Amino acid sequence: MRRLGTAAAALVLAGAGLMGTAGTAGAVDARAEQADTACATGWGSGVKSADALRGEPLRNIRTGSGTCYDRMVFDLGGEERAGYHVGYVDVFHQDGSSDRIPVKGGAILQIHVTAPSYDPETGEPAYEATVGQPLPGVDITGYRTFRDTRFGASFEGQTQVGLGVRARLPFRVFQIDSRLVVDVAHTW
Numbered sequence: 222m223r224r225l226g227t228a229a230a231a232l233v234l235a236g237a238g239l240m241g242t243a244g245t246a247g248a249v250d251a252r253a254e255q256a257d258t259a260c261a262t263g264w265g266s267g268v269k270s271a272d273a274l275r276g277e278p279l280r281n282i283r284t285g286s287g288t289c290y291d292r293m294v295f296d297l298g299g300e301e302r303a304g305y306h307v308g309y310v311d312v313f314h315q316d317g318s319s320d321r322i323p324v325k326g327g328a329i330l331q332i333h334v335t336a337p338s339y340d341p342e343t344g345e346p347a348y349e350a351t352v353g354q355p356l357p358g359v360d361i362t363g364y365r366t367f368r369d370t371r372f373g374a375s376f377e378g379q380t381q382v383g384l385g386v387r388a389r390l391p392f393r394v395f396q397i398d399s400r401l402v403v404d405v406a407h408t409w
Contacts, residue, residue: 260289262406264391268308271394275301278347279336279380282356284367291366293384295401297336298347303401304335304379307394313383315352316376322353326368326385330392334382334401338375348380356382365407366390 277299285292297303310331313324338348350357350372361367369385384403392405 260406260408262289262391262393264393264404264406266309266389266391268306269392269394270306270308271302271304273302273304273335275299275303275335275378277301277336278340279334279338279375280347282348282359282370282382284359284361284364284370286364286367290404290406291361291364291386292405293332293367293370293382293403295334295336295380295403297334297399297401299399302396305394305401306333307331307392307403309389313371313373316374316379316381318374320353322371322373322383324369324371324383324385326387328386328389330384330386330403330405331373332382332384332403333379335379337378338380341378348375366405 275297277297279295280298281296283294283296285294295303308331310329313322313329313331314320315322338350339346352372352374354372356370356372359370361370366387367384368387371383371385373381373383375381384405386405390406391409392403394401394403396402
């Protein structure tokens with residue numbers, strides 16, 4: 222009889238342990254749900270664009286990763302606002318030649334910025350990048366959303382970049398001073 226009592230006590234303790242684990246998992250799920258709510262975006266995944274004429278060249282492209290999104294920043298010279306056209310494409314083609322440029326990831330975000338990567342007066346490079354190659358100085362290792370970067374072209378006063386992302390996730394585009402910012406959310 223003593224063994225039966227010991228076995229029953231062990232089952233009760235094991236059940237309490239499982240309930241404690243389930244409670245902890247529930248708490249973790251609640252925290253994850255709160256984090257997702259804090260990161261909720263209404264950005265959508267449709268094309269975003271703005272018209273503007275610029276003459277100032279692109280100076281640099283850099284990236285960063287935050288809690289809710291990965292970010293690409295285009296550093297532009299001058300005070301003028303840049304025009305842009307940003308949207309998902311099935312295949313990334315180089316402007317001017319229409320050559321296909323492979324971009325890794327589940328989806329490709331094509332970014333056009335009305336800022337040449339060269340000085341329009343001298344033709345000298347302002348942002349030295351090679352067609353079809355990863356963006357110079359940009360390391361996206363360990364990012365949650367970004368998978369690949371490719372320089373498309375600088376053609377007729379605008380620069381083209383292919384950004385490989387994990388999936389067709391929501392994104393936003395905005396400008397701060399002389400910087401154009403593209404944020405791509407980690408989740409829907």
